[in-house]
Amino acid sequence: MFRPLLVTALLVAASSAAIAEDKDDTVATPVLRAQVTVESDIVRVGDVIENAGTAAQIAIYRSPDLGTTGSLPTAQVINVLQAHQVIGVDTKGIKSVSVTRLARILDGKDIESQVAHALEHRSGLGDAANLNLTFDRDVQDVRLDASNTGALQPVSVRYEARSGRFDVSFEIANDNTGSRTKLRFTGVAIEMLEAAVLTRNVDRGDVLKASDVVIERRPKAEVGSDAATRSHTVGMQMRKGLRAGQPLKIADLGKPDLVQRDDNVTLIYEAAGLYLTVRGKAVDGGTEGDTVTVLNLQSKRTVAGTVIGRGQVAISVPMPRTASADTTSSVAEPDAPVSIARRNNAQTNSNAE
Structure with missing residues (x-):
């Protein structure tokens, strides 16, 4: 609401003097x-x-609030002007006068972003984009005099890692005066990370499907620094059982076992010129590259081999020393092979008796 201002006799006299100019002058x-x-x-x-x-320069009204617009009926304005000896005003048919108070508006979201950047990488905190801020007072748009054109500069930043409390102060330069506008914000900052969270209870050994996990933002203190992402969970095997809603860590996951305990597997014996396969039963499980123990179902002996594929275990076959260069090398036969495939034909004796 606009309110007329009381002016001093000096200002009124100045206004009257302005009206009393020489009539010969053009006004x-x-x-x-x-x-x-x-x-x-x-x-x-x-x-x-x-x-x-x-x-x-005669003051006649108080301005509306910062960043707002008010309206004055023309008749009211003319009455106030006449009270200050300002007469003969051409109204040009205007019904009302619109008065807007200029202001610099700091958006609340921008303020929150500035606070987050001020806290970034302090006392163990991560990137500003990962900080979740809870202010002691709701951060709303701040309206300042238009003369406050300076940047929002942090001048004091404090953060307590144990409690998560922060206290950040800013200053803004003013074009008209040497004084600076000060703003202060306090609250709690928590670093958040994206983590893969289980949608169902899982057991040790379960292989995760796409529907088993969703991505959620969780406090870093809850998931730790080794939070698993979605791309590193689907198709992986659980190393332990977990409940639905729990975030997954990299240590909870492993490559899926290509051979599982008590599975029927194929033992593969391979050497130069020789490729043998034997039926076996896994004594323990393992993923690609793991060494596992397998029972040879023909010889009933256990052997150690390397997992090379799903249900496949490679057995290393030692090569015997040759008696001489003219003697063809022979390979020790494995226990009771199911099938034998020789890759090189035996040499034919060309000496006819």
Whole structure:
């Protein structure tokens, strides 16, 4: 709401002196403005009137709130002007005068972002984008005088890692005065990480499907620094059982076993010129590259081999020393092979008796 201001006798005298100019001088007619913008908290004659002359600096109204617009009926404005000896105003048929108070508006979301960047990488905190801030007071848009054109500069940043409490102060430079506008924000900061979270209870040995996990943001203190992402969980095997809703860690997962305990497997004996396969039963499980123990179902002996595929275990076959260069090398036969495939044909004796 606009309220007329009381002016001193000195200001009134100055206005009267302006009217009492020599009649021979040409004086421009004062003209009413329909749209007015002001930066200060005072509306003056020169703001609402063109050609106000020496009366321009006379204060007549208080400005509306920062960043808002108010309306004044023309008749009311004319009455106030006449009270200050400003007469003969051309209203140009204007019904009301609109007055807007200029302001610099700091968006609440931008303020939160500035606080997060001020706290970034302090006392063990991570990137600003991963910080979840809870303010002691709701952060709303801040309206400042338009003269506050400086950047929002952090001048004091404190963070307590144990409690998560923060206290951040900013300053903004002012064009009109040497003083700076100060803003202070306090609250709690928690670093969040994206983690793969189980949608169902899982047991040790379960292989995860896409429907078994969702991505959620969880506190770093809850998931640790080894939180598993979705791309590293689907198709992996659980190393222990977990409940639905628990975040997954890299240590909870492993490559899926290609051979599982008590599975029927194929033992593969391979050497130069020889490829043998034997039926076996896994004594323990393992993934690709693991060494596992397998029972040879033909010889009933256990052998150690390397997992090379699903249900496949490779057995190393030692090569015997050759008696001489003219003697063809022979390979020790494995226990009771199911099938034998020789890759090189035996040499044919070419000496006819």
